[in-house]
Amino acid sequence: MPSVHSLRLARRSDIREIAVMSRCLIEVGLRGWSWHPMRVARALHGRDSCVVVADVGAQLAGFAIAEFGDSTAHLSLLAVQPAHQRRGIGIALVEWLEASALTAGIGRIDVEMRANNFAARCFYEALGFSHSGEVRGYYQNIETAVRMQRRIGRLAALEK
Numbered sequence: 303m304p305s306v307h308s309l310r311l312a313r314r315s316d317i318r319e320i321a322v323m324s325r326c327l328i329e330v331g332l333r334g335w336s337w338h339p340m341r342v343a344r345a346l347h348g349r350d351s352c353v354v355v356a357d358v359g360a361q362l363a364g365f366a367i368a369e370f371g372d373s374t375a376h377l378s379l380l381a382v383q384p385a386h387q388r389r390g391i392g393i394a395l396v397e398w399l400e401a402s403a404l405t406a407g408i409g410r411i412d413v414e415m416r417a418n419n420f421a422a423r424c425f426y427e428a429l430g431f432s433h434s435g436e437v438r439g440y441y442q443n444i445e446t447a448v449r450m451q452r453r454i455g456r457l458a459a460l461e462k
Contacts, residue, residue, distance in 0.1 A: 312353035366395040
């Protein structure tokens, strides 16, 4: 059953919850806390980044953080609370970021995930991302990352 969710830009009051979701859903099993509240705050206030959240009722159900370069966007984090997964929230978050990237004239979105995160790989493949490489030791010199990318807008149309 689809969640009735709404998307919005993150606010200062969301910072801690985003950071905790990152720690519990993305960074689980890693040493330390990479996306701590101060780092999320830097992304929230950064000129070249976008932090978007999904609300279901009064609950923050998911979030995504992306940085925008001249020609590519890097999807740094995406998480959806387990109770709200498989209800279209992750797709909606990626679509929001894609629309923002297109507005900025960006033609490609890049993302990395742990090599053993098969659910994430399937999710991104279903959205049209393709494997573009691996980086050994990407996560704290311990875990390998799988890199994926997707061309968007005019670049995607040229490939068809």
